[in-house]
Amino acid sequence: MKVFAAVVTDGSFTAAAERLGTDKARISRIVRRMEEKLGARLLTRSTRRLSVTEVGRDYFERAVSILTAAEAAEAAVAQQSREPKGLLKITAGSEFGPMVVDKWIAAFLRVAPKVTVEVEYTNRLVDIIHEGFDVAIRVGTLEDSGLSARKLGEVVYGLYASVDYLEEKPAPSAVSDLKRHDLIMKTTRGRANWSLINSSQTEKIAVPPRCAVNSMIAAKNLVLEGLGIAQLPRFMAEPYVTDGVLSPVLPEWAEIPAPVHAVFASSRYMDPKVRSFVDLCVSMFSDNGMHAR
Structure with a gap:
C-alpha cells in the first residue's frame, strides 16, 4: 500500500524507488502482486507515461487515509512511551x-x-x-x-473575616448587611465590586470598600489584620479557618467559581x-x- 501510494504521488516507478530506497524492478513487482490480489488494474502503463485507473484512484485515496491514520497512531504511542526530558x-x-x-x-x-x-x-x-x-x-x-x-x-470563593473583627462587629446575617461593614475588595479593571451568587439569586455589592487592592494576597493579609471582610479563594482561607484565625461569613454567598x-x-x-x-x-x-x- 505504501509502495503504491508512492508510485501515484511521484508519478513513476523510478521516482518511487528513489523515495523508498529500493529499485524500480521491486516496485513494479509489488504493484503487480497487488493488482493480482485485488483482481483489478490500478495503473495503466505505457512506454511514455504511467496513469492511474479510476479504481486505482479510489484505492489510492483510501490507502493514503489508512497510512496517515497508522502513522498518527504510531506517533502517539511513541510519544506516550518516551520518558519526559x-x-x-x-x-x-x-x-x-x-x-x-x-x-x-x-x-x-x-x-x-x-x-x-x-x-x-x-x-x-x-x-x-x-x-x-x-x-x-x-x-x-x-x-x-x-x-x-x-x-x-x-477555584471556589467565599467571604471571610477575622475572629477579632467579628468580635467588634457582629457577623452579617444577610447580604444587605455588608453595606454596614468594612469591606476589602480586589479590584477588577479598576472597579471594586462583588457579584455574589446563591443558587439562582444574584446580588451586586458596589459600596465603596474600606480598602481596594489589586492582589488577593494583599486582601488576605488585610483580613488577617482584622480590618474587614474579604472574598478569598477557599484554598487560601481555609487553613486559617482551621487554625481559628478566620471565620466564614455568609457561607452560602460567593462569586461564581x-x-x-x-x-x-x-x-x-x-x-x-x-x-x-x-x-x-x-x-x-x-x-x-x-x-x-
Whole structure:
C-alpha cells in the first residue's frame, strides 16, 4: 500500500524507488502482486507515461487515509512511551503561580529527573506559541485562541473575616448587611465590586470598600489584620479557618467559581514532558482544597 501510494504521488516507478530506497524492478513487482490480489488494474502503463485507473484512484485515496491514520497512531504511542526530558517552559498568574503552581512544579521535578523547568509568573496574557512556552496555567474563562486546553478544576470563593473583627462587629446575617461593614475588595479593571451568587439569586455589592487592592494576597493579609471582610479563594482561607484565625461569613454567598485550565499548543502531538505535567496538575488539583473537574 505504501509502495503504491508512492508510485501515484511521484508519478513513476523510478521516482518511487528513489523515495523508498529500493529499485524500480521491486516496485513494479509489488504493484503487480497487488493488482493480482485485488483482481483489478490500478495503473495503466505505457512506454511514455504511467496513469492511474479510476479504481486505482479510489484505492489510492483510501490507502493514503489508512497510512496517515497508522502513522498518527504510531506517533502517539511513541510519544506516550518516551520518558519526559528536556526543558519545560511554564507560565501562570503572578498570584496563582506562587500559591499553587509552585507545588505542582516541585512534585513534577521529583518524578521527572530528566526535566528542567523555566517558569514565568505574570498577569499579562502570554502568547505561548510566539514566546516559546510549553504550557500556561490560566484562571478564568478562556478566550478563543485556537490553542488546546484541559480543564484542571475550579477555584471556589467565599467571604471571610477575622475572629477579632467579628468580635467588634457582629457577623452579617444577610447580604444587605455588608453595606454596614468594612469591606476589602480586589479590584477588577479598576472597579471594586462583588457579584455574589446563591443558587439562582444574584446580588451586586458596589459600596465603596474600606480598602481596594489589586492582589488577593494583599486582601488576605488585610483580613488577617482584622480590618474587614474579604472574598478569598477557599484554598487560601481555609487553613486559617482551621487554625481559628478566620471565620466564614455568609457561607452560602460567593462569586461564581473560576475555571482553571492548562493551555498548550496541541493535544494531538503533546511532548511527553507536557503531557506528564498536565496529568500531574489534574491529579494534584483537589489536594489544594479546590474543586477538581
